[in-house]
Amino acid sequence: MKKKVLAFVLATTFMMGSSGMALAAKRCKGKVVKIEGEEMVIHLKGKCKIKEGTKVTVKAKKTKAVEGC
Numbered sequence: 001m002k003k004k005v006l007a008f009v010l011a012t013t014f015m016m017g018s019s020g021m022a023l024a025a026k027r028c029k030g031k032v033v034k035i036e037g038e039e040m041v042i043h044l045k046g047k048c049k050i051k052e053g054t055k056v057t058v059k060a061k062k063t064k065a066v067e068g069c
Helices: 002-024
Strands: 028-034 039-045
Touching: none
Parallel strands: none
Antiparallel strands: 028 039
């Protein structure tokens, strides 16, 4: 019985810890201003805690095709 309770407590704490890290990640929105060689200049909207020189991963927004009649 003690093993089951311990396993439940460990699983619960792991789940809470991993979900907390996901919620801590802030998404910043912006618009690409210009691209020069391998450098990209992005104009951010609103408050964002990213500082100059920070390495980031940019994901393009997927657009869906709309078909007409």
